[in-house]
Amino acid sequence: MSGYVPGEQPPLGTKIIKLNSNENPYPPSPKALKVLQEIDGEMLRRYPDPTGKLFRIAASKVLGVPDDWIAVGNGSDDLLNLIVRAVGEAGKPVVCPVPTYVLYRTLAEIQEAEFVEVPYPDDYKLPVDLLIAARGAVTFVASPNSPSGTAISVADLDKLAKELSGLLVIDEAYVDFAENNALELTKKYNNVIVLRTLSKGYSLAGLRLGFAIANPALLAELNKIKDSYNVDALAYAVGAAAIADRDHKTANAEKIKASRAKLAISFRELGFDVLPSQTNFLLVRPPNGDAERIYQTLKVRGILIRYFNQPRLEDKLRISVGTEEQNQILVKTLKEIL
Numbered sequence: 012m013s014g015y016v017p018g019e020q021p022p023l024g025t026k027i028i029k030l031n032s033n034e035n036p037y038p039p040s041p042k043a044l045k046v047l048q049e050i051d052g053e054m055l056r057r058y059p060d061p062t063g064k065l066f067r068i069a070a071s072k073v074l075g076v077p078d079d080w081i082a083v084g085n086g087s088d089d090l091l092n093l094i095v096r097a098v099g100e101a102g103k104p105v106v107c108p109v110p111t112y113v114l115y116r117t118l119a120e121i122q123e124a125e126f127v128e129v130p131y132p133d134d135y136k137l138p139v140d141l142l143i144a145a146r147g148a149v150t151f152v153a154s155p156n157s158p159s160g161t162a163i164s165v166a167d168l169d170k171l172a173k174e175l176s177g178l179l180v181i182d183e184a185y186v187d188f189a190e191n192n193a194l195e196l197t198k199k200y201n202n203v204i205v206l207r208t209l210s211k212g213y214s215l216a217g218l219r220l221g222f223a224i225a226n227p228a229l230l231a232e233l234n235k236i237k238d239s240y241n242v243d244a245l246a247y248a249v250g251a252a253a254i255a256d257r258d259h260k261t262a263n264a265e266k267i268k269a270s271r272a273k274l275a276i277s278f279r280e281l282g283f284d285v286l287p288s289q290t291n292f293l294l295v296r297p298p299n300g301d302a303e304r305i306y307q308t309l310k311v312r313g314i315l316i317r318y319f320n321q322p323r324l325e326d327k328l329r330i331s332v333g334t335e336e337q338n339q340i341l342v343k344t345l346k347e348i349l
């Protein structure tokens with residue numbers, strides 16, 4: 012099998028504009044950083060709480076769901092891995108609309124589960140009937156989707172949840188930049204898991220903290236196979252402060268959404284096709300589909316973006332929304348290259 016290849020991570024301090032991993036360009040909540048600075052050694056001497064009760068209570072207040080409807084992971088990637096390990100095996104297909112987050116495939120291959128790809132149409136509307144027909148033991152839908160950035164209709168997800176007998180995992184990594192979310196479906200259907208992360212909206216990709224929302228009976232099954240201490244005490248403490256600081260997250264998301272709109276206009280002026288995005292990135296097609304050359308040229312000039320050498324993506328680029336200053340440099344550099 013070929014392993015998952017993450018976006019390049021140049022060492023901290025490298026003078027580079029990094030728009031390749033959809034990290035938030037703004038710093039985490041000062042309240043969360045204060046908690047980090049004041050960590051007591053006693054907290055680290057002991058093992059962490061296996062289920063992260065204090066974090067779950069903090070998240071529960073923000074989400075309006077009971078804390079036993081929340082399970083924690085070492086990033087949402089950890090939860091994706093747990094879910095596939097729980098239900099995936101030979102003869103139990105893992106189903107996804109594609110193109111989407113490539114890790115789903117890698118995780119299925121590790122379990123020797125059949126991986127069924129259902130192509131998105133060009134408008135990226137969810138192919139609900141084809142997904143139902145694929146009869147997955149688990150069906151993953153990134154909502155909004157990556158790398159397209161497009162929104163998924165909650166009505167379509169509702170229909171999918173209703174008709175599927177297997178699990179429906181709705182990966183809401185980018186929900187903080189979107190207009191809708193599917194949290195209500197966890198209450199309506201007992202086969203739905205919604206995944207969230209602090210990596211994108213909360214500017215904490217380096218902390219590694221994600222969480223799942225689903226009914227407690229379903230979460231109990233996932234808890235059986237997780238590492239006892241899959242999340243560390245620092246992540247719980249910092250994460251609890253971060254998720255409670257909604258104003259900080261919302262203010263940053265608003266800035267990013269405004270920049271996203273401006274950036275889309277600039278790209279269109281340069282002759283790019285731009286998909287409508289409800290995330291902190293844009294999928295664009297440069298004039299002539301000359302994506303790989305532009306990716307390489309930007310890299311030489313110190314700007315990292317994401318290029319996927321894959322069907323339907325080889326003529327496109329995925330570009331994270333940066334700070335206003337970074338976006339301006341990007342647009343200016345692209346003008347020069349074109």
Ligand SMILES: *Cc1c(COP(=O)(O)O)cnc(C)c1O
Binds near residue numbers: 087220
């Ligand atoms: C970034 C991302 C994740 C991973 O989130 P972590 O919590 O950092 O592991 C999961 N799903 C999608 C679609 C993502 O883009």
